[in-house]
Amino acid sequence: MPLPRLIPCLDVAAGRVVKGIKFQGLRDVGDPVELGAAYSDAGADELVFLDISATVDAGLSAVDVAARVAEQVTIPFTFGGGIRTLDDATAVLEAGADKISVNSAALARPELIEELARVLGSQAVVVAIDTEDGRVRSHAATRDAVRDTLEWARECEQRGAGELLVTSIDRDGTQNGYDLELLARLRDAVSLPVIASGGAGNAQHIAAALEVSQAALLASILHERPARLVTLREELRDLGVNLRDAA
């Protein structure tokens, strides 16, 4: 297996990095390129940019953000939010992103996953799943998607998804630890790499998630402070997690 990955997540709205708890109360916390580059320097293995305004108000310039990030950042990054068609996805990848992430659009029309995978390759197609109590939620977790989380995960794999980014909504921003039970069930349900998201509060939480998942998404634990990633990496190494030597 490749080395476990630490993936800072930057929520983006209108071209700025924003922050909120449980998808509520957003505030501006910085420039996506500057923050992304700083996380890369701090040892991030990949980055995820999620345009959280996109599903609600499609006025994004994802391509511009992706192009600016690609100029400054030399590690892989995923771009999600507002991607509804193959053309949307292609434009973001051509701008320099390595993967795209789809969520509500795939729930509305699951064939989209197949269309993306066929042309872009599975390795470029991440399906983001927001989940609470074993059920999938859509539209920035504001709606019940009327689907069982594990069933949807399996369907995503069958349709050609390359990776699952699974966020436990009830843990998101709480720093109370990842939903390890759900992650273990996902590990057994699919053979895709899974990125665990929601609940990281300390290095022990992350180490536990990396026992059952291939990557950990880091959001509120970092507080937009790349220096925190440096200390987290040290703490994880002390816990025996085999992280990449990023020098």
Added chain:
Amino acid sequence: MTGHTVAICRYGAGNVRSVELALARLGAELVDDVEGADLAILPGVGSARSAMEGLKERGTDVVLRERHAAGKPILGICLGLQLALDESEEDGGVPGLGLVPGRAVRLHSERVPRIGWAQVEPVGSDLLGQSLFRSEPTGVSDLGLRRGGEAFWFAHSYAAETEATVATSEGVSAIVEHGSFTGVQFHPEKSGAAGARFLERCLSRA
């Protein structure tokens, strides 16, 4: 590194922008002339069949075969490496460029696609002195391929099965060399400092 011209093959199969940016950072001069450039790069992500169709439509397959026959350096990245083989078993079988004997086969890793950073090590200690850049006996260390394994970023579901493999990663072919063709399964353009060192070495050899 300035003075080296690099042509990146454009055939409608992905990640060209990242490769361009990585080479521009190293001071390479990007040109369109795949035939005449000091180094030609065959990038690529996505499906083997549509990629081969893209190469043929543009006549790039012919140019690359001629370039290889003339002993001019070519660097294949990811799908670009797999396309250089005789064939890929993707989509029920897709004939490749045949620059390198071998075939691309589906991975049997625990998790597929195989995504992430993984260490790359030269095949066998006896190859240390001659692999990668045979003109330079210390080539492997010069590439940033440190003994003990430096990590590069991979994202793939297929991999090369070929005797031309000179470095592996977790048992998977990571670097192949055959004549003037070098292929890497990982993405040096996305592999941070290690990737930049690797590309710089490819450039300086060209």
